[in-house]
Amino acid sequence: MGKQINEREVVLEILMEITENGAYSHKILGDVLSKYQYLEKRERAFITRVVEGTLEHMIEIDYILNQISKTKVKKMKPVIRNLLRSSVYQLKYMDSVPDHAVCSEAVKLAVRKGFSGLRGYVNGVLRNVVRKMDEIEYPKEDVQRLSVKYSVPEWILSLWKKEYGEAITEKMAADFQKEKPITIRCCMNRVTPEVLKEKLEAEGAKVEAHPYLPYAFYLSDYDYLEGLESFQEGLFAVQDISSMFVGELADPKAGDHVIDVCAAPGGKSLHVAEKLQLADEVAARENGTEKKTGRVEARDLTEYKTDLIWQNIDRSGLGNICAVCKDASVFDEYDKETADLVITDLPCSGLGVLGKKPDLKYRVQPEDLEELADLQRKILTCAQAIVKDGGTLMYSTCTVNPGENMDNVHWFLKEYPQFELDDITENLCKELRSDVIEKGCIQFFPGVHDCDGFFIARLKKKA
Known part of the structure; x- marks a missing residue:
């Protein structure tokens, strides 16, 4: 045409x-x-x-x-x-x-x-x-200067400057304007990272290893993502490295029942399902027993969102995951203490992904931050009741606002003393171990780390 x-x-x-x-x-x-x-x-x-x-x-x-x-x-x-x-x-x-x-x-x-x-x-x-x-x-005054230079609203810069200082604030603002390749996760249930790299390069794409995880790559110089044969075959998923660390730190065990309460479009759920399938297979080989069948239930609020999850499940070829339409802010007694692992990647201000969604910085307002923190606490209250004794609750957001991150963790630990932060140091690559906060949390900063702005906390329910 x-x-x-x-x-x-x-x-x-x-x-x-x-x-x-x-x-x-x-x-x-x-x-x-x-x-x-x-x-x-x-x-x-x-x-x-x-x-x-x-x-x-x-x-x-x-x-x-x-x-x-x-x-x-x-x-x-x-x-x-x-x-x-x-x-x-x-x-x-x-x-x-x-x-x-x-x-x-x-x-x-x-x-x-x-x-x-x-x-x-x-x-x-x-x-x-x-x-x-x-x-x-151009303006000379600090916050106004940065606002005009990097096109970030002054109130956001003031918030970051107060919490993180001027150096990190400017690094983040500058990083949002940099052009970057997309990050992809190799689907290990279908292909090895080495073979995926060879296939993508044969298709004319440029592939570079990501320094943080062995199954993550930077992908560039392709014409059209859906036009790549490797994508059509479900050999990789587009996912930022920070998001991959949710699955990496969740570290599902053989036979686990996993619930992801706000899952769409399903990247984290599928990553965990892939890891869970591998854990089940390893356990069966080592114990010489019948393979355990861990399951992932990926939930979201609307049928539109669960349809997106199902589309990605179909592409993945994984049989240990399903999508369910359910409101994460309403507790269902049927769910009480049924999950070994609960993932709560919650709605947030998105201040860590302004490089990918630049309109968000003009859309979000200061009053939204408190409303979002309240919603996050409401969902966490429901989610914690799903976790079995000895189970794990993963909490994550794609923002760099402390009110939605560490403040929520502190609130949660005070409200639910049956939970404690779980040391994540050993699950991280050596480049990130010094960035761990309070033993069980990590805050990624764009421009400081090779990824989006993102927060993750791992909480363990006492046995």
Whole structure:
């Protein structure tokens, strides 16, 4: 099929959906790229880069526009605002696109969208941006300087600076804007890491070993993920290394009954199911007995989410896992003390994954953090009752907000003294052992560690 779309118009429509209608960037971008899969790799890459880049640098872009335009960004018509934002991103960050082309294409698009009366305004603003870009003075004050430089809201930076200091705060903010390859987990029930690497390289992809885990790789230089034969065969899963450590630290034992209470799309559940299958097989060989059949029950709130889990289960080829629709914040007496291992990777502010979901930093508000911490405590209250005596509760979030992490752990230990932190040091690679907090917890920081921002705690119920 030949090209039938204008890439910049697609970018504009995506940005309108995200900034004006509340769509999630990773979801709508994925849907649009699937819809226009017939486009060349270069064209799809342009759409992805401009959408993600505009969102990543939006505070800085708005700052630049406010220095140039008499009409401030907040007062602009939404279409013009997002058209100018994506154009400024191209002018400042994409050397491969000539300035005159950015300006002329923006004017044409404004006309096509019914704003012919503003063609002179669009052209004038962008040509002034080209002329004055290098003369614009940025803020000098610390938090405001970092906010404009890295496009992170000031309240988030102030929170991090108070908790972690300025050095880690700037490392995190800078890391969110870096382009990185995706991280994948080798599905060990189907293939060895060595064979997977060979297969992916034969398919033309670039594969690099991750320093933290032997079955994790960085993957880049491929055309389309779903187009890789190795992906179609279920030989690997896309999963950040920090998320893999939930399964690594959970360390399921042969015959365990495992419940993951907020599992969608299922990456952690499947990783644990894979480890559990291996543990069952090893135990059967060593003991010369019939193989134990440990099970993983991956739960989530809606049928949409459990359908996503089932799709990934089908790809995995694992037979020891199922998906169940269930509300994690409502306790079911039937579940009481039935699980050897409970995984609670809970809804959170997502402040550790702003590099992958840049719109989150504009979406989340300070008051949301307390509401999320309350929800997390409500779910933990239900989850702890499912754990058998001597069993394990894994708690994790993809945020770097202490109120959702260590504060919750301290609250939990006070409320439920039958639990204690379980030493995780031996389950970590040597590069991470010095980062363990209070024996049973670890906080990953983007820019400090080779992964997303993420928190994990392992809690043991006393026998």
